[in-house]
Amino acid sequence: MDKAIFNTNYKFNSLIKKYTGKVRDVYHFENKLVMVVTDRISAFDVVLPKPIPFKGQILNQIAKKFLKLTENIVPNWVESVPDPNVTIGKKCETFPVEMVIRGYLTGHAWREYDTGKRELCGVRLPDGLNKNDKFPEPIITPTTKAKIGHDQDISKEEIISSKLVCKEEYEKLENYTRMLYEKGSEYAYSKNLLLVDTKYEFGKLNGEITLIDEIHTPDSSRYFYANSYSELQEKKENQKQLSKEFVREWLIENTFQGKKGQKIPVMTDEIINSISNRYIELYENITGEGFFKRNTENMLNDIESNIKIAL
Numbered sequence: 001m002d003k004a005i006f007n008t009n010y011k012f013n014s015l016i017k018k019y020t021g022k023v024r025d026v027y028h029f030e031n032k033l034v035m036v037v038t039d040r041i042s043a044f045d046v047v048l049p050k051p052i053p054f055k056g057q058i059l060n061q062i063a064k065k066f067l068k069l070t071e072n073i074v075p076n077w078v079e080s081v082p083d084p085n086v087t088i089g090k091k092c093e094t095f096p097v098e099m100v101i102r103g104y105l106t107g108h109a110w111r112e113y114d115t116g117k118r119e120l121c122g123v124r125l126p127d128g129l130n131k132n133d134k135f136p137e138p139i140i141t142p143t144t145k146a147k148i149g150h151d152q153d154i155s156k157e158e159i160i161s162s163k164l165v166c167k168e169e170y171e172k173l174e175n176y177t178r179m180l181y182e183k184g185s186e187y188a189y190s191k192n193l194l195l196v197d198t199k200y201e202f203g204k205l206n207g208e209i210t211l212i213d214e215i216h217t218p219d220s221s222r223y224f225y226a227n228s229y230s231e232l233q234e235k236k237e238n239q240k241q242l243s244k245e246f247v248r249e250w251l252i253e254n255t256f257q258g259k260k261g262q263k264i265p266v267m268t269d270e271i272i273n274s275i276s277n278r279y280i281e282l283y284e285n286i287t288g289e290g291f292f293k294r295n296t297e298n299m300l301n302d303i304e305s306n307i308k309i310a311l
Contacts, residue, residue: 001269002276003296004039004051005085010304012311022047023059023219027307028091032079034307035087037214041275043248044258045151050267053276057084057294058283063214065287070183074176076211077203082310083303084294092203092210096145096164097154099177102197103138103185105129107222107245109197122155132196132224132232132239138181140174145201172209173202184216189226191286193242196222218243218282242282247275 008025009018012034019026022042027034037060039051061084067076077089102109109120110131118125121141142159143151156174160167177200188195198221201213214220222243232239251257254265280291295302 001273002053002293003299004053005036005056005299005303006040006051007038008036008300008303010036010307012307023056029311031091033077033089033091034311035089036303036307037085037087041244041247043244043251044256046258046264048264048267050272052272052279053296054291054293055276055279058279058291059214059217059219060085060087062217062283062286063087066184066187066216067211067214069187070180070211070215073179073183074202074211075205075208077205077213080310083306085299085303086307086310088307088310089212090205090210092205092212094145094201094203094212095169095173097142097159097173098145098151098199098201099173100141100143100197100199101138101177101181102141103135103181104194104196104222104224105131105133105135106196106239107248109141121153122157130233130236138178140177143199169209176200176202176209176211180211180215184221188216188223188286191288192226193285194224194226194229196224196241196243198222216286218279223282223286242278242285246278 010027012027014029016028016030019028023038023040025036025038037056039053039055041048041052041055064081064087067078077092078087079090080088082088105113112120113125113129118127123139123141142154144154145151156170159165159170180200181198184198185195198216200211200215203210203212222241222245224239224241229239251265256262256264283291
């Protein structure tokens with residue numbers, strides 16, 4: 001089985017601190033960040049115990065493509081991508097909310113709707129929708145950014161009234177979110193995919209709103225196949241999707257949703273390989289290119305060397 005990265009522990013000159021996220025190891029320097037995208041996988045805000053080969057490379061390469069594709073819409077943080085698993089970029093002051101935009105009723109939104117709720121993050125939802133139906137217009141359902149535990153749904157009104165983000169800047173974030181989603185949707189459709197929902201994170205650099213982190217990857221987004229969407233909806237069958245949702249569904253089937261007292265099911269080699277293959281499938285579909293697996297033999301050393309050269 002190919003090797004995978006669960007964590008990194010590099011020592012660099014002038015390093016200020018290292019932050020370990022759910023998936024990324026972020027090395028902080030005075031004016032820049034080095035983001036190493038590991039092969040960790042999280043679901044229900046819990047990091048699963050085993051990494052997925054090539055997942056980090058896939059996320060980093062898809063993000064690289066889409067950040068380049070959208071830099072005319074909003075400036076972004078990227079300076080260089082010196083390694084398949086690494087992005088180096090500008091350090092920004094982060095907004096404390098994540099901007100989630102949904103074009104279809106699925107995932108968390110469907111789970112809420114299915115219990116009878118007709119309002120999500122202050123947005124009214126029409127009655128009579130089925131799972132995976134397209135919304136009349138995409139809806140924005142922000143969440144707080146939790147350092148530990150679960151992100152929480154929050155409305156535009158709550159964000160502004162609690163002064164998490166001022167009204168003028170929040171409306172700019174909404175505007176950028178809609179434009180980025182439109183661009184991502186157009187591109188996805190050209191590859192026979194529907195960009196179902198996604199999230200964006202923003203920061204400020206010298207007073208300017210800047211797109212940070214990753215965009216349009218299978219960790220932050222869901223995709224359906226466009227050519228089978230209508231037929232499957234008519235039959236009320238599940239959509240085939242390229243996203244992390246299939247991992248969540250596997251966990252739910254095995255009675256795990258990140259709640260207290262629940263045990264993470266055993267991740268067999270078969271499960272790990274199937275998840276890795278689904279990530280590769282998404283990469284090839286969304287980019288239209290064959291996936292080139294990096295050499296995993298001395299991966300940690302290779303990453304360290306490439307970062308040192310770039311710094």
